[in-house]
Amino acid sequence: MYVRLSGKVCGAVAAVVALLGVAACGSDTADDASGAGAAPAAVETRIQPYIDASITSAALDEMASTTGVADAVLAFALASGDSCTPAWGGTRPLTDPALVDAAKGLTARGGRITVATGGASGPYLENACTDADALAGAYRAALDAVGSNRLDVDIEADVPADTVVSALKQLQDERATSVSLTLPVESAGLTPNALSLVRAADGAGVTADVNAMIMNFHADGAWATAMTDATGAVLGQLRQLRPDEPAAQTAARTGVTFMLGRTDLGAVTTLDDAAAVTRDARARGLGSVGFWSVGRDNGGCPDASAAAYDCSGIAQSRFAFTEIVRDNLVDTAPPEDSAR
Template identity: 30%
Template sequence: MRRPGSVRTLLSCLSATSLSVGLMALGGGAALAAPDTPPAAAKPMPAQVVAPYFETWTGQSPAELAAASGNKYLTLAFLQTAVPGSCTAYWDGETGRPISKDTFGRDIAQMQARGGNAVPSFGGWSADTTGTELADSCTDVDAIAAVFKSLVTTYGITRIDLDIEGDSIDNAAGIDRRNKAIAKVERWAERTGHSVQFSYTLPTSTTGLQANGLAVLRNAVDNGARVDVVNLMTFDYYDGAPHDMAADTATAAAGLHDQLAALYPKKSSTRLWNMIGVIEMPGIDDYGPEETFTTEDAVTVGKWAAAKGINTLSFWALQRDNGGCVGTGGSDSCSGIAQDTWYFSHTFEALTAPHHPHH
């Protein structure tokens, strides 16, 4: 049973479209590569990566905030269709912001030049509850695959994130189309020498995925779609209980590890841990004070992530990584707790530091 309101922020309380911030067209990126030639910057993602979500509807520059916060990688949220039934994806569903060099091309090129990259993310609460998540909206598998490919060829990105919750996580037809499209893109990437990974971002309980989240992955296996990473939203449990957010992250991920072991019996435990990602929400989340991720929790989770060898450490969202609104829950622009600016970015970044001690 899905928790009603679950992850409303990952999902943008600020419905992305309501904010239509006339984003300046950020033109001038590198010239477009020939359709099937990977841009030179397309390096595969590292085995361990920190990639906080960036709220793309604010009008801010992801490259500037990445540099300011010390992040090399950001997950850009979100891509969705403008209307249900469409097969065209836009940033935040805004038709003036297509998948093109003019939208985020210069930013992504700057992040790549600094040794990082962007991870475009589809879906989120707003799209997943309005029929505008790409595979829910578009009934043509080839058209869905074409959108995924266009991100690889336009921006030189090497991972695509799919945030599936709300109505989308129970939409069997959309789930099947999405996984078929993933499998097609993976075969295309092998043929053409592109590097592309797919991650699923899914709601979780404190003990792992619920039945509908697991069904998404089972369908991927059935369709021959390789899922590289499963990101758990280890916040917004919506169960009315007080939470030790760091401890609950560990139990949720351990539960997912065992679920993945059943789905992928040939993979070693080490490989399974390296398929797992966790997404925190710094400070007071949108559920309330019972779900507060503290500065101490960040240290604990960072050490745990390094020790377990998990793939991705993330949080919602980069724009919240400051102490500008102590006592406020669920803000899109501050954590609600006393903290230094970029505290969570700097603490998590230790995961990928070259000489990070693994003890």
Template identity: 35%
Template sequence: MSHALSHGRRPLSRRLRPVATAVAVAAVAGGTAFTAQAEPSAATPPTLAAAPQAVAPYLYNGWGNPPDPAEVQQATGVSWFTLAFVLSDGTCDPKWDGSRPLTGDVDQRTVDTVRKGGGDVVPSFGGASGNKLEESCADSDALAGAYQKVIDAYGLKAIDIDIEGDAYNSAVIQQKTIDALKKVKADNAGLVTYVTFPSDQGGPDDSMIGRAADSGLEVDGWTIMPFDFGGAGQNMADLTEQATDGLKNTVKSAYGYSDDDAYRHSGLSSMNGITDNQETVTTGDFESILAYASEHHLARLSFWSVNRDRPCPGAYPNDDTCSGVDQDAWQFTKIFARYQG
């Protein structure tokens, strides 16, 4: 299956920025990531979807008019954000968008603000454009070291690896990423991992998932981006469910899971409002997607992006400052914030 750039997290919505998303590997460490609940039995461990980071919409500081995360937290009940993007500066050294320092700038202020509000962040590595650590780092050990540098800098409970485009289509880079994640998980007890990548209407191809299973890497949430399927006039809720069912089947086949376990290791990251291909994902679609995610206990329910979750000041500008649909501020975020896993 070929992967058009439009499936790799918005060439339109991110083309003015250094990067976009496709494979998101979110890692979450420590028991504090889970909401308070009765002590589970050994046979029924808490699922990732019960944790607050399971609903962490993307927040992007690198372009446009980023929202105040404290305002979003207070208005919606969402506490976590997937913070985009960690890239290469041309070497195997991680920086925000490949240029902003890892600590001490706007991104650290965002982390501090979110944590002050009772939440946390899932830094997102990669995207559709810009220099990728997955490409710049010479081997899996070096790549794992770059991931670890960010984990240590922020005492992270989560990371998000976003792999797409040439990086996703390269078997060598896929394997390097898988091996690096195996090392990071071994070195960070309790680290939870998501992997997000493109999908067609029937679901993703099995390349990354199959290689991971063959390599002994078990991630907590394989995440697809179910949009940019081909233009306006489509029922995006139905297509989202169809693609995620396809993801579940791929995960089930690779790992030998039951249907239930496969859904619990699957996730989705939608796009709110008008997509790059001029599809429209409405708040009604989000309600349907929420019901579907709740029925199947998906590992992750996210979207690109909270930056867009507000009405446009005028005509839709084809960028990431608003959704392009008639809405109140943070309306999409409020819907997914109700997800209980």
């Protein structure tokens, strides 16, 4: 159930929201893609920064202490070798003390920890685990390692969809796990395989949010416009797929994730682009805005010619993307009686 907050209340709590870095009051407007011009009943758009858990842990503490953002998506739990044994990046133990302690630190701040599997490359658990029971067990182990019950399944390769969906259903039936499907996008919306996976999950009774990767696709014109247009296309697809669901609920169950700075296909997401994407997501009533990744959120390689794993490729201050997304998810308007 969602409760709409007035502009006056939102302004009054903005400072608290900024400190927590996890939620924002909703916009008073919505475009056609999110409800035919009608504002959602309420919106809680959260910032969902991805952490490359295979290479860093200190960034969790630094991000939280510098920006106040305490939510994080730990990516990626992969298969260790060819086995159905999860490890961060396929190599770092799930129980690595530094990472586990940092995750607990965010939880103590009130943050939400999400565990992500899959990703752009690497040995997928979804392929290494030969049946749904084994895959559900691998998911369970990764979640338990950091005390989470939030699972993000990032599918960018061929997987046995029936096995994945069955494992997710089993997990949700056992422990009411929150599930999101992070899926690739083209300018026209979710790819055909991605849309098929959503359809399969819905058909099996899995309650899954959809996180659209508005990155690494070819587009003409301004990159910010391409990303926001793709967002609208995804919402249109999901509304057709879920016709009985209220438009505002469909939007709330949808998120977007962009790639900060230089992307793999050459487009460059600037800070202004990130702000535009975030404002658009908030106006549409989306549930989350994420980005890949906190470890890249620095200006350590300005003017780089290719995407790097540890810097954005543009000139910026440390955590500039984290802060601009956070700031654009907060209603900064003063209370209505502030001028009296």
